[in-house]
Amino acid sequence: MVSAPSIVRRSIPVYELLGDEALCAIEDQADWILKEIGIEFRGDEEALALFRDAGASVDGERVRFDPGHARALSATAPREFRMESRNRDHAIVLGGDHLVFMPGYGSPFVTDLEKGRRYASLEDFENFVKLTYASPWLHHSGGTVCEPVDVPVNKRHLDMVYAHLRWSDKPFMGGVTAPDRARDSISMARIAFGADYLEDHCVIQANINVNSPLVYDGTMSSSLRIYAEAGQSTAISPAIFGGAMGPVTQPAVLAQTHAEILAGIALSQLVRPGTPVVYGNFNTTMNLKTGALTFGTPESNLSNMAFAQLGRRLGVPVRCGGQLTASNTADAHAMQESTSFMMAGIMAGSNFMYHAAGWLEGGLTMSYEKFVMDLDHCGMMLRMVAGLEVDEGAFARDSYFEAGPGQAFFGTQHTLANFETANYCSQLPDAGPYETWLENGAPDMQQRAQGRWKQMLADYVAPDLDPAINEELRDYMAVRKAAMPDQWY
């Protein structure tokens, strides 16, 4: 296993797409939405009460904010925060100039070249947790890395949280699909880390989807409140496909996204000021003639770039980018989209990338092969954000006296001293020259990737877990499972 730091800081500048005037206009439009249209919090009386007490206008389930009010309520959210892990060496920092990669989230299917596409199982879930643990390029173990559909819907969260704690020691996400599942997740985190420890440390996180346009459903806002009460982090993610959940033009999508997140951050801070949040989105574009979702498109790239600017201005960690694709297989299409969106997010200054590895088919499927292909690109991006060190040593003046005009530099002292570290080394096999490649059966990258994930799983060694904690976690799960009838949908 290649070791690499879990706390990554970028050494290259962020890209500033829009100027202040355009950014202010977007913020003003968000204020207009919050005032004139408002956000609905459906089926969550507690959230409505908190907003009412804070001075927002609450009309039925619709919450409206005067200009600047939601932003003011969000002011206590930290600019950056640390997530602890069972292994201190795997703690991460979200925000500022830090960068965190997390695997795919939410796919009901998995695929690999041998077994093909099928519903994901708990075994698949554990495999992706193990692969993520084994990779030096992923810093966060993720949440629902894939849906373990062989476990009842109402018990899955227990097995998922357990898998993150047992088969990894990287930071992770817990359940959110019902208030009880959020509470169970936090209870298990308390067992693993100690209840007191959670009072002033963030060890678990929740992905909070906004039911765009302009709606938080009660399940999500309740989970947000439960994590916030426990001082644990939420990452708030509107999902706007322009033309469907909002206007088709990206500036409108940005303003609406900003408005939706501000309402969520405000709620988190009303529950517990200072609780850590992430400014996220899962916005993308659609082919409006066919209705197909599209990824890594120019419009979504630009939108992500501007989005990161808005998050920085708000002063909170930003989630954007990721290796997303609509492709059904890990082909050229998959990588054209994934790479474009990844580069856009990296340049934009994203702090936190969901779906950095494995994602196919608009998120319906996690691919074992694409997972390791994406991992390799994550490694490249981590090298890229380290930037260029321009100093005397890098100019290698002496080597020009060893190899002058027309002479090869292979044998110079400088090349010999640096050739192993100067460039990122891919962990996938080279294709090799055409003739050799033909002799080998002309394997494409997806085929060459197959051996890599198998080897990673074969080499996997589980991290230590205190047997007493393990037993307590297993007991907790057993009690909780026994208390509920199985639900399958």
Next chain:
Amino acid sequence: MVSAPSIVRRSIPVYELLGDEALCAIEDQADWILKEIGIEFRGDEEALALFRDAGASVDGERVRFDPGHARALSATAPREFRMESRNRDHAIVLGGDHLVFMPGYGSPFVTDLEKGRRYASLEDFENFVKLTYASPWLHHSGGTVCEPVDVPVNKRHLDMVYAHLRWSDKPFMGGVTAPDRARDSISMARIAFGADYLEDHCVIQANINVNSPLVYDGTMSSSLRIYAEAGQSTAISPAIFGGAMGPVTQPAVLAQTHAEILAGIALSQLVRPGTPVVYGNFNTTMNLKTGALTFGTPESNLSNMAFAQLGRRLGVPVRCGGQLTASNTADAHAMQESTSFMMAGIMAGSNFMYHAAGWLEGGLTMSYEKFVMDLDHCGMMLRMVAGLEVDEGAFARDSYFEAGPGQAFFGTQHTLANFETANYCSQLPDAGPYETWLENGAPDMQQRAQGRWKQMLADYVAPDLDPAINEELRDYMAVRKAAMPDQWY
């Protein structure tokens, strides 16, 4: 045929990777190389005489410059310039905030899914000229789009220049592989445009490769002089694979590239002050363990970003980026590399991209399928550099009164008015949902691209060419071909 402007200006900022201090340090190191090591001009007495007369130190074939001297000699090179075409609507501007895409250059092989990989022929060459002409996303017809190896080496340039003039009316590149071939190319341009016209218009361009490290061979420097004498443009391209043709560290590669180009630009300006040049490179990285060339790597991306900054500081048009890959087939590997390098070049502010379409196998092969896959990405990049228009109209306030919280925006006036133009529309067939895709035989992107280039060729209509000019061009070729015995290597 989708029409699109041939003169493209970017509306998004360039990315500034390095600060002034680092850029000055690289320029100083270039000055050090030019002074202490120097550049060899081999077998070109005229070039050496020009440098000697200009006050450079000439020792045998080695030319050394005092700090700042080569830069001062380059000062007359224009910041931006226009290339005319036979069709005024296809003129381009290189430099400033303009962006020009050109197809692949120099591949001896071609490949397509039906016929497989084989040596390129004149028919293939003509096909790629036609495909380039038919695409709204390529602005420059290129030069040696592939090597027509069925034509003798010493006569190829005639057929290639003729094909650019006959089957396209976009700007193009002429021959450079011998002084006579450069002169023939310019003579044919004079026939097509009128000899007088060339005196104050740029209509043809030459790619000048530097024989890195630090060597111009006589063929290239002679061709450079011949184009410059005619007031025609050269694009100067060092090719440094760090560790082989220069030190392995990118800051050293950048300084050496800068030094090599400065010597070439200085020569062009000594021949004819004000002659248009392009600051180019074909630098990439190597896997120094296997010797394989690698593309779209983090190091080459960073290097290209800094390179564009150096060119802007010099005040000349910059060539960098492109859709390059080492992959032997148009798979995920091809697009991970191509897309990454393309994005890096676009963000960097490249003015001119060679190899924007078709390139496979480290440049050994032009792929028909990859060509149209790359084209689609060129279209996306052109949309991306247009940026976001943040104005009242884009905020679509009215639509929030048609579709409020929780309601779809599909039917709003704003969506209906904008859904066809809001997003870039791919010209390749969608994969479609998984089940449909399976029923269709699970075609990957390469397979879906096959029909596209065939349709483009079937739909191709040649541009007009004055029959008298056509005859004169054909006569010129016949006379020149008759005057030379065939050479095959």
